[in-house]
Amino acid sequence: MINSLCSKPAKRGDSIKSRTPAGLPGWGPRPGVERSGTPGSFVSEGRAREVGDSPFIISESRRLRFRTLRALDVHFGHQPGVPLRSTPGFMLPPATRVWSLLLMIAAAWLFLVPSTIANRARMVAQRPQTHNAGTLVAVISRADANGDQGNLDAVVLVDNGKLRQPYPEYNEAAQQKFAAQFFASGQKYRLTFGGGEVGSATIKSFATGCNNIHATATVEDNGKIPAQLSALATNSDTLGRKPSSRRIPTDAERAAINLLVAQIYRSRGATRAVLRTVVTTNLTATDLDGDGRLELIGSYTAESKTKARKDLLLIAEPDGMNFKAALVKFQAYKLPPEGFDSAIDFVDQLDLDGDGVAEVFVQQHGFDAYGYAIYKKSRGTWRQVYTTAGDAC
Ligand SMILES: [Ca+2]
Numbered sequence: 042m043i044n045s046l047c048s049k050p051a052k053r054g055d056s057i058k059s060r061t062p063a064g065l066p067g068w069g070p071r072p073g074v075e076r077s078g079t080p081g082s083f084v085s086e087g088r089a090r091e092v093g094d095s096p097f098i099i100s101e102s103r104r105l106r107f108r109t110l111r112a113l114d115v116h117f118g119h120q121p122g123v124p125l126r127s128t129p130g131f132m133l134p135p136a137t138r139v140w141s142l143l144l145m146i147a148a149a150w151l152f153l154v155p156s157t158i159a160n161r162a163r164m165v166a167q168r169p170q171t172h173n174a175g176t177l178v179a180v181i182s183r184a185d186a187n188g189d190q191g192n193l194d195a196v197v198l199v200d201n202g203k204l205r206q207p208y209p210e211y212n213e214a215a216q217q218k219f220a221a222q223f224f225a226s227g228q229k230y231r232l233t234f235g236g237g238e239v240g241s242a243t244i245k246s247f248a249t250g251c252n253n254i255h256a257t258a259t260v261e262d263n264g265k266i267p268a269q270l271s272a273l274a275t276n277s278d279t280l281g282r283k284p285s286s287r288r289i290p291t292d293a294e295r296a297a298i299n300l301l302v303a304q305i306y307r308s309r310g311a312t313r314a315v316l317r318t319v320v321t322t323n324l325t326a327t328d329l330d331g332d333g334r335l336e337l338i339g340s341y342t343a344e345s346k347t348k349a350r351k352d353l354l355l356i357a358e359p360d361g362m363n364f365k366a367a368l369v370k371f372q373a374y375k376l377p378p379e380g381f382d383s384a385i386d387f388v389d390q391l392d393l394d395g396d397g398v399a400e401v402f403v404q405q406h407g408f409d410a411y412g413y414a415i416y417k418k419s420r421g422t423w424r425q426v427y428t429t430a431g432d433a434c
């Protein structure tokens with residue numbers, strides 16, 4: 042059963058307070074969100090890498106080369122167990138050997154080239170229809186709490202496990218071309234929430250916000266996506282085919298994660314006074330690796346009287362009866378006079394590259410703008426592998 046994920050009010054005496062997160066926008070800029078970069082953030086990330094770096098993904102060209110090698114083996118007539126050069130009696134006159142070699146090369150060329158072309162044509166023909174247009178994953182947010190209208194932000198194109206920008210920034214012609222292809226009226230998208238399909242969205246129209254395009258859609262989610270939360274929409278037939286897994290944390294999970302959060306803040310110099318200001322903006326339980334045990338993803342903020350901010354995005358994994366930190370994205374910075382913070386909120390999860398571990402989508406607040414980022418677990422470590430603009434005014 043899928044429940045709302047917003048944090049429940051903290052119990053009396055909890056050292057970490059909770060509040061319901063603000064509705065996540067899908068249209069235009071929001072206060073406190075930035076297009077790119079994070080003023081004051083001192084937490085550095087590794088260079089963004091494409092998901093396609095995974096050794097489990099075999100590229101088309103590598104598959105083709107493998108087939109070519111097999112074809113060479115067949116068309117040269119090489120008999121298993123009989124090395125050609127060491128065959129006894131294989132001693133022809135030099136001219137005969139040259140002609141023989143030329144004939145073999147010509148024969149191989151005649152067989153190999155059509156075979157390779159045929160293989161490539163067959164592979165192209167077998168691709169799903171969505172591949173030609175590209176597999177899009179968008180963030181969809183409810184336009185209002187009671188209606189069935191949603192707003193879509195195009196976040197990422199997934200191409201053979203690699204993550205690509207939907208269109209170049211600040212390029213209106215490219216935005217319009219993209220919209221004509223992906224945001225045409227009547228186009229259907231599958232909705233996923235917690236990594237599994239929960240409904241559909243049908244595009245109504247699109248328009249330009251401040252500096253980016255956004256689509257509106259009619260949402261059919263069977264009441265499975267809480268109104269204040271965002272989900273993902275995709276034109277892929279294959280992504281998000283596992284059961285949806287996303288719920289409110291239990292009291293025991295909440296107590297365990299609060300201890301971990303307090304420990305993380307203390308280890309980064311937070312005083313007792315600062316600890317008392319820590320607020321849970323979102324806490325979600327969801328199974329990221331499909332092992333049946335739910336991970337916790339939380340967003341926290343703390344603010345001193347002098348506007349010194351300490352924000353935390355945390356992915357915690359089950360560790361016996363407790364949880365251990367798997368990703369700690371900690372930001373300490375001075376809140377600018379305009380009040381725009383740099384906090385990061387969990388949006389949803391989806392396994393984009395089919396390696397069995399879902400990628401984590403987040404929304405980054407900033408200076409009169411907002412953006413999205415994707416985190417991927419690779420060789421045991423969560424890393425930010427992709428960022429894109431939401432909108433900026
Ligand atoms: Ca798990």
Ligand SMILES: [Ca+2]
Pocket residue numbers: 391392393394395396397398399400
């Ligand atoms: Ca994955």
